[in-house]
Amino acid sequence: MARKRVLCIEDNVSNMRLVGRIVEAEKHDFLMAADGAAAFGLIEQERPDLILLDINIPGISGLEIARRLKANEALSTIPIIATTANVLIGDREMCLEAGCDAYLPKPLDVRELQEILREYLGRVNGRG
Ligand code: MN
Numbered sequence: 001m002a003r004k005r006v007l008c009i010e011d012n013v014s015n016m017r018l019v020g021r022i023v024e025a026e027k028h029d030f031l032m033a034a035d036g037a038a039a040f041g042l043i044e045q046e047r048p049d050l051i052l053l054d055i056n057i058p059g060i061s062g063l064e065i066a067r068r069l070k071a072n073e074a075l076s077t078i079p080i081i082a083t084t085a086n087v088l089i090g091d092r093e094m095c096l097e098a099g100c101d102a103y104l105p106k107p108l109d110v111r112e113l114q115e116i117l118r119e120y121l122g123r124v125n126g127r128g
Contacts, residue, residue, distance in 0.1 A: 002124070003027055003028055003029055003124055004028045004029070004049035004050065004121045004124075005028065005029045005031060005046060005047075005048040005049050005050075006023045006028050006029065006030055006031065006048060006049065006050045006051075006052065006117070006121070007031040007032070007033060007039065007042060007043065007046070007048035007050070007051045007052070008020065008023070008030065008031070008032055008033070008051075008052045008054075009033045009034075009035075009036070009039045009051065009052070009053045009054055009057065009062070009065065010032070010033075010034070010052070010054040010057070010083070011034050011035065011054060011056075011057045011058060012054070015054070015083075015106070015108065016032060016034075018108060018110075019052055019108070019113070020032070022110060022113050022114060022117070023117065026114065026117050026118070026121075026123075026124065027124035028049075028117065028121060028124065031046055031048055034057070035057055035058055035059045035060070036057065036059050036060030036061075036062075036064070036065045037059060037060070039051075039065060040065075040068075043069070043075060043078070044075075047075075047078070048078060049078070049079075049120075049121060050078065050079050050081065050117070050120050050121055051069070051078055051079070051080045051081070052081050052083055052104075053065060053066060053080050053081065053082050053083065053100065054083050054084065055082055055083070055084040055086065055095060056084060056085070056086070062082065062084070062095075063094065063095065063098040064098075066080050066082070066095070066098040066099045066100050067098050067099055069099065070098075070099030076099075079101040079102070079120050080099065080100045080101055081100065081101065081102045081103070081104055081116055081120075082095035082098075082100040082102070082103045082104070083103075083104045083105075083106055083108060084103075084105065084106060085105070085106040085107075101120075102116060104116065
């Protein structure tokens with residue numbers, strides 16, 4: 001299994017740092033975007049293998065980003081994992097309805113995030 005590219009769309013610096021540490025510990029390449037506008041350019045250019053998407057970001061909402069990606073034939077196969085502190089009833093369903101493939105509540109659980117990365121990307125064998 002080769003290294004994969006993981007894009008994190010997140011406006012909170014400490015959350016971004018945490019996700020980056022976990023992704024890099026799993027031996028994948030880490031890409032960052034602080035908002036939707038930055039994310040779309042990066043996605044077109046880099047075609048990440050997985051997207052971790054904060055739903056609460058400035059500008060285009062995370063839900064709208066998910067809808068746009070899933071409506072784009074060339075990008076619709078990229079798995080999207082929603083991350084949000086909105087743990088109200090129905091929030092998970094809203095993310096899934098928008099096209100997200102899975103949902104992780106915040107604060108992020110390191111083990112849960114590792115498991116999601118392994119589920120969607122496999123494990124990287126050999127030396128990183
Ligand atoms: Mn946020």
